[in-house]
Amino acid sequence: MYKYYNNNALGLFENDCTIRAISLATGNSWDDTYQHMSNLARIKGTMMDDRAFIINYLDERYKKVPTYNLSVGEVSAKYNDNVILITMNGHIVCSKYGVVYDSFDCRERKAEYCWIVK
Numbered sequence: 001m002y003k004y005y006n007n008n009a010l011g012l013f014e015n016d017c018t019i020r021a022i023s024l025a026t027g028n029s030w031d032d033t034y035q036h037m038s039n040l041a042r043i044k045g046t047m048m049d050d051r052a053f054i055i056n057y058l059d060e061r062y063k064k065v066p067t068y069n070l071s072v073g074e075v076s077a078k079y080n081d082n083v084i085l086i087t088m089n090g091h092i093v094c095s096k097y098g099v100v101y102d103s104f105d106c107r108e109r110k111a112e113y114c115w116i117v118k
Helices: 017-026 030-044 051-061 072-078
Strands: 002-004 063-065 083-088 091-096 099-102 113-116
Touching (some): 017 091, 072 099
Antiparallel strands (some): 083 113
16 A cells, blocks of 8 residues: 655655655654764765665665565565564665555565564
8 A cells, every 4th residue: 555645844846755764764854864864974974875885784774584576565575563664775664554655656666675663
């Protein structure tokens, strides 16, 4: 299942999928998540949308589970008892209890990595 979701603080459509997904998964506000990620990236000397930075951030905090070459929708359905973060080529999304929340329907895209947040 898919549900439209955009928690950008100003309601804009920006390249902020990392902030949107992590804030939804953790229950923190978009602003707080933006500030947190920005501060960590600054300390590491990188940009907060850097792929390696994001993957390392998630690996340090959450359990990574295999995606078995499934689509985002299939991974969401497989872990429908959990809150998860799923990466795909150039994007990250949050699925809560089998519902993919995003500003567009990405369920058919191939999942790359998945972390269980709750």
